[in-house]
Amino acid sequence: MADRVIPSTCWECSVKCGSLVHVRDGRVAKITGNPDHPHSEGAFCVKGINAPLAALEHPDRPLFPLRRAGERGAGRWGRVSWDEALEEIAERLGAVKRRYGPLAICGAVSSAYFSRGVAMALLLRSLGTPNHMINQDLCQGCRNTGALLTGLGAAAGNELKRTRCVLVVGKSPSESDVVQWMHLKAAKRRGATLIAVDPRRTQVARLADLWLRVRPGTDAALALSMIHVLFEEGLWDRAFVDEWCVGTERLRERARRYLPGVAAEITGLGAGEIVEAARRFATERPGCLILGHGIDAQANGVQTARAFQCLLALTGNVDVPGANRMAQRLAGFRDYWSFIHAPEFRLPREIEEEIVGGRRYPFWAGPSGWAKACHNPSVIRAILTGDPYPVRALYVSGVNIVCTYPGIQDTIAALRDLDLLVVATDHMTPTAELADFVLPKTTLLEEEEVSWEPGGPCLSLTQRVVPPRGEARTDFEIAIALRDRLRARGLIDHELLPWNSHREFLEFQLRDTGIRLEELRERGFYEIPLNYGSYRAKGFPTPSKKIELASSLLEEAGYDPLPDYVPPGYIRPGPDYPLTLLTGIRTMAYHHSRFRNHAWARQILADPELRVHPETARGHGIGEGDWVWIETPGGKGRVRLRARLTDEVPSDVVATGMGWWYPERPGFDHGALAVNVDAAIRYGPPWDPISGSAEARNIACRIRRAEAEERLETAETVSGLGEPSWPAPSEPRAPRRAEVPAAEAIEALPQDG
Ligand SMILES: Nc1nc2c(c(=O)[nH]1)N[C@H]1C(S)=C(S)[C@@H](COP(=O)(O)OP(=O)(O)OC[C@H]3O[C@@H](n4cnc5c(=O)[nH]c(N)nc54)[C@H](O)[C@@H]3O)O[C@H]1N2
Numbered sequence: 001m002a003d004r005v006i007p008s009t010c011w012e013c014s015v016k017c018g019s020l021v022h023v024r025d026g027r028v029a030k031i032t033g034n035p036d037h038p039h040s041e042g043a044f045c046v047k048g049i050n051a052p053l054a055a056l057e058h059p060d061r062p063l064f065p066l067r068r069a070g071e072r073g074a075g076r077w078g079r080v081s082w083d084e085a086l087e088e089i090a091e092r093l094g095a096v097k098r099r100y101g102p103l104a105i106c107g108a109v110s111s112a113y114f115s116r117g118v119a120m121a122l123l124l125r126s127l128g129t130p131n132h133m134i135n136q137d138l139c140q141g142c143r144n145t146g147a148l149l150t151g152l153g154a155a156a157g158n159e160l161k162r163t164r165c166v167l168v169v170g171k172s173p174s175e176s177d178v179v180q181w182m183h184l185k186a187a188k189r190r191g192a193t194l195i196a197v198d199p200r201r202t203q204v205a206r207l208a209d210l211w212l213r214v215r216p217g218t219d220a221a222l223a224l225s226m227i228h229v230l231f232e233e234g235l236w237d238r239a240f241v242d243e244w245c246v247g248t249e250r251l252r253e254r255a256r257r258y259l260p261g262v263a264a265e266i267t268g269l270g271a272g273e274i275v276e277a278a279r280r281f282a283t284e285r286p287g288c289l290i291l292g293h294g295i296d297a298q299a300n301g302v303q304t305a306r307a308f309q310c311l312l313a314l315t316g317n318v319d320v321p322g323a324n325r326m327a328q329r330l331a332g333f334r335d336y337w338s339f340i341h342a343p344e345f346r347l348p349r350e351i352e353e354e355i356v357g358g359r360r361y362p363f364w365a366g367p368s369g370w371a372k373a374c375h376n377p378s379v380i381r382a383i384l385t386g387d388p389y390p391v392r393a394l395y396v397s398g399v400n401i402v403c404t405y406p407g408i409q410d411t412i413a414a415l416r417d418l419d420l421l422v423v424a425t426d427h428m429t430p431t432a433e434l435a436d437f438v439l440p441k442t443t444l445l446e447e448e449e450v451s452w453e454p455g456g457p458c459l460s461l462t463q464r465v466v467p468p469r470g471e472a473r474t475d476f477e478i479a480i481a482l483r484d485r486l487r488a489r490g491l492i493d494h495e496l497l498p499w500n501s502h503r504e505f506l507e508f509q510l511r512d513t514g515i516r517l518e519e520l521r522e523r524g525f526y527e528i529p530l531n532y533g534s535y536r537a538k539g540f541p542t543p544s545k546k547i548e549l550a551s552s553l554l555e556e557a558g559y560d561p562l563p564d565y566v567p568p569g570y571i572r573p574g575p576d577y578p579l580t581l582l583t584g585i586r587t588m589a590y591h592h593s594r595f596r597n598h599a600w601a602r603q604i605l606a607d608p609e610l611r612v613h614p615e616t617a618r619g620h621g622i623g624e625g626d627w628v629w630i631e632t633p634g635g636k637g638r639v640r641l642r643a644r645l646t647d648e649v650p651s652d653v654v655a656t657g658m659g660w661w662y663p664e665r666p667g668f669d670h671g672a673l674a675v676n677v678d679a680a681i682r683y684g685p686p687w688d689p690i691s692g693s694a695e696a697r698n699i700a701c702r703i704r705r706a707e708a709e710e711r712l713e714t715a716e717t718v719s720g721l722g723e724p725s726w727p728a729p730s731e732p733r734a735p736r737r738a739e740v741p742a743a744e745a746i747e748a749l750p751q752d753g
Pocket residue numbers: 013014015139140169170171172173175176177197198199200202214215216217218219291292293294295582583584585586587588589590591592697698752753
């Protein structure tokens with residue numbers, strides 16, 4: 001067979017780089033970056049090079065459907081045919097539906113933007129349930145909810161190539177986004193100004209002209225103070241703001257509370273630094289704002305994001321070359337959000353209103369919410385307590401919730417309690433270990449996908465390079481096959497998953513673009529022409545059609561319409577927990593919990609790290625490489641991490657990653673209870689009042705050197721199961737109105753997760 005180079009798209013993380021798959025003698029020889037790809041321009045990483053092949057060929061990969069043969073989590077499985085698996089799953093879903101009603105069936109999915117998110121949501125909706133969980137409440141949910149309320153879902157994308165100033169807040173692209181990192185280094189070489197806001201001395205902070213080492217969780221005070229400086233010194237873009245923003249005077253009033261001296265006290269920064277950052281960002285134009293995960297998944301996340309989005313609006317850095325730009329859509333293309341929000345794929349409103357968390361978090365979960373997905377912690381609680389109603393069956397695909405949701409003990413207890421747990425996956429994760437059925441999933445090189453990449457902007461094709469191994473199927477194929485069995489049993493109430501093959505779905509996504517799948521094959525992408533200033537014709541996606549510095553939607557719903565600083569929950573615990581723990585610091589070799597079963601990745605980083613300042617380490621008798629216990633006030637367990645001494649963190653902060661487990665260890669949790677930071681924290685409140693996001697990133701903690709004889713928590717010893725560690729969300733807020741605008745606004749937003 002002739003050698004070929006197939007242009008494709010890497011999906012091993014949310015960056016979605018253009019790739020070139022080199023095929024020799026019918027086998028994949030190597031994978032490299034695609035220099036011609038409009039979004040990634042050749043950028044690529046160690047995961048993209050190694051992971052697709054390692055996952056494809058992994059010796060432990062499940063290649064056939066498996067049915068549990070022993071107790072949940074006992075690791076005993078029997079091979080069954082797809083027919084048997086699907087028949088029994090359909091039968092048991094039917095039993096749950098008949099006994100408890102459709103709402104008792106729920107889903108969980110990640111990277112929702114992949115077609116698997118559509119397959120999952122629409123299969124569940126067809127069954128009559130709006131309930132599915134996505135990662136975004138732990139991910140970019142606060143930033144995106146904030147952007148929608150403000151009406152400014154503008155991202156930097158490759159405008160970084162033309163910008164003169166970049167403000168990077170709580171993002172570490174050298175670890176999490178190779179494309180952005182490439183652009184930032186180039187911008188710096190070109191002489192652009194870089195301002196980094198991060199408690200940690202990240203690579204961006206090292207590169208920056210100005211590094212603001214903000215105290216964790218206090219960014220809103222910084223942003224409001226910068227806003228104040230802009231107003232005080234007349235540095236705001238009056239022409240833009242007068243024409244395109246509402247609530248200017250009210251914001252000015254609010255920002256007055258945050259004089260640089262006041263904000264300096266809150267943030268730990270110097271007043272002079274705050275003023276300088278404001279001046280530079282306002283005057284060195286055009287400028288871009290990048291908001292990262294560091295300000296998200298926090299209890300004041302939405303208003304913190306809004307504070308920065310308002311700052312951006314005041315500088316007028318909106319949809320002009322070199323500034324944050326609005327969505328660059330290809331007319332007619334349907335992505336995840338189009339399906340989630342399109343009326344023809346929705347359930348009747350009275351059913352959507354029943355979604356778990358919808359009344360409490362209408363801007364997130366309810367019929368008018370951004371995510372139209374559940375409030376995850378409330379689902380865990382519903383499984384365990386039956387409140388607000390029983391959730392008894394869960395279909396999980398493409399997410400390893402035991403390893404990635406905070407409060408692992410509660411997640412385990414909930415999964416064990418279910419009447420039915422089905423997990424589709426390409427490797428045996430701790431989540432899959434608890435399933436009744438494990439369904440074998442395709443891996444990247446066996447899949448075909450079309451995605452929209454706003455950064456580039458382009459449509460990007462992932463090509464099926466090899467046939468699926470064993471009996472692996474794509475999520476779409478699984479969903480369609482399951483739908484047919486459910487339909488045969490009269491269990492489909494709403495025909496919302498109308499396609500009969502994965503390919504048919506992809507063609508439907510493209511149908512109204514005028515571009516055919518075949519045309520994408522040659523280059524692997526279709527470049528979307530840039531078009532600035534689209535808001536001039538259609539306005540911003542808010543009720544006023546303006547950028548709402550004071551949000552009318554929030555105000556009508558009884559929330560504070562203006563961004564404000566609220567002290568983070570972690571400040572409260574007091575002297576027992578003197579340090580702040582940052583979780584989720586990305587490392588290049590891993591994607592959350594993935595690749596712990598890949599030798600190439602484990603060679604790069606063998607154990608979970610805790611980054612500790614050398615002085616703090618000395619004070620605790622901790623040396624480089626020592627094992628250290630970490631505990632937080634709300635956590636049900638303690639976990640053990642390996643100390644890495646570095647002054648990149650301040651002395652009152654420690655930082656770690658996430659997602660750890662050791663696939664080779666015995667027990668269904670494979671070590672997650674011992675070493676995964678989500679076993680030391682909880683999914684409980686404080687929750688952001690608008691999005692419901694849990695405080696999963698900045699948490700009070702204490703550390704102690706671990707002695708060799710101290711036992712580790714395992715699947716056998718785990719305690720605290722059975723009781724959710726948080727109360728029911730109290731009274732619904734019952735807003736008068738909580739309408740969120742049209743889908744096209746949503747699609748401008750960052751797509752992590
Ligand atoms: N290699 C790799 N890349 C990934 C992923 C992965 O798992 N591995 N995951 C992908 C996904 S889903 C996501 S969501 C993104 C996340 O990627 P990023 O948005 O870059 O998030 P982090 O890497 O967690 O970095 C967040 C930064 O915020 C800082 N920080 C913490 N608390 C605060 C705070 O209160 N204020 C401020 N200003 N900063 C703070 C941290 O020190 C850290 O440097 O990465 C994506 N890319």
